[in-house]
Amino acid sequence: MFFSIIIPLYNRPQEILELLETLVIQTYTQFEVIIIEDGSKLDAREIADQFKNRLDLHYYFKENGGQGFARNYGFERAKGDYFIIFDSDCLIPEDYLEIVCNYLYEHPLDAFGGPDAAHKSFTPLQKAISYAMTSPFTTGGIRGNKKHLGQFHPRSFNMGVSRKVYETVGGFKLTRLGEDIEYSIRIHNAGFKIGLIPNAKVYHKRRTSLSQFYKQLHFFGRARINIYKHFPSELKPVHFFPAIFTVGFAILILLNLFGCKLAYLGNAILGFYFSLLFLHSFYINKSFKIAILSIAAAFIQLTAYGLGFIQDFVKRVVFKK
Incomplete structure (x- = not known):
């Protein structure tokens, strides 16, 4: 099983450096990484070049069109059996791909998502924000836990779709304002099986200040x-x-x-x-x-x-x- 990891990027070179460092140490190695620089003024080309000999990495620069369409740009160039989408502000546990691969062999899914958590290196504020976004006592509790209300909609910080889904449903129709939920609904409506992989977590930094979090x-x-x-x-x-x-x-x-x-x-x-x-x-x-x-x-x-x-x-x- 071969994975294409697709990461849209906009003016966040430091984030992609930290994310790529976590991909280098993956225990499952059958994957490529596709970075789509979405019209950034502060690009990460030099950082991507540092990983060319450490990862099967492909870096593309395109005019700014938003994160949804940047992911589509990556889909069009991906070689994988599954396309996995990460946000640039995520850190990936070293066994993430191994967990996903083993789960998909035992419980076949056409599309999947996983939860997010706080890494030990996060600041107290980042951990507090992570708590708010995952707590059962806020609306965050329905976004990535084992128990959720209604249909499960994978979120684009940790989302995978099979090549068959992409070839049948296509990519994102919206570039922002709920583009991942809209995409998940179309996948559901096309009759594909979507599920949560409970242990396929990522460490999602989200925002570093309360004002950014508010926005x-x-x-x-x-x-x-x-x-x-x-x-x-x-x-x-x-x-x-x-x-x-x-x-x-x-x-x-x-x-x-x-x-x-x-x-x-x-x-x-x-x-x-x-x-x-x-x-x-x-x-x-x-x-x-x-x-x-x-x-x-x-x-x-x-x-x-x-x-x-x-x-x-x-x-x-x-x-x-």
Whole structure:
């Protein structure tokens, strides 16, 4: 089984250096690496050249078109039986490809995804953000765990598709705003089998500041409405939770400002929720600092996603712009 690892890249040479270092030490070696530099001003050509004798590596530079279309560019040039997509800010465990290969032989899948986790080298903030994006007490809990709601949709930071899927369904139709979910839905609708490989995890750095994290999650909220515009049935009640939380928090602020007694109940519920996040994060990370930061990260995750969701719901669904 031969894999083509496809990595779109935009102005992140340091990230690709760290990612390639983790691919060099893979225990399963039947793979190639395709880097698509998507119109970067700060390119990684010199870094890619450093790995030409260590990996079966192919580096391409194209005009900027967005990550979805950059992946398509890689698909067109890939030789593998499976195409595996990573984000450039991921680190890959040395046994990742071995795990995927063994799983696919025992449980054949046409497309697959895996979970993400925090690496021991991550900063406390990166670990807190990772917690927020994977915790069962936030919406992150449905994105890559063994138990999930509804159909499993692989995410593009850790996603694989067979050559047959690509030849039948094609590549990404969207370049951003939920392009991976839209692609997964089309794969499902074409009758292919998609599944989670529970142990095929990657270490996903995500964002290095809370402000960057806010922008990313606001974008994710908008992306959910973009998916709805293409597939209305894919908007589920769970997707409204961040928006409900955001509106509820705004109401709670007003109740406190006006001294309403109902605010006491709201404060108690919010305090209980934040305590639950703190205790769970502390149990997982064994760090008081990370547990405190996890509360902030989870709050930003919910409100940023909620505001992005509300913004585009009003604009594109209510006013149909």
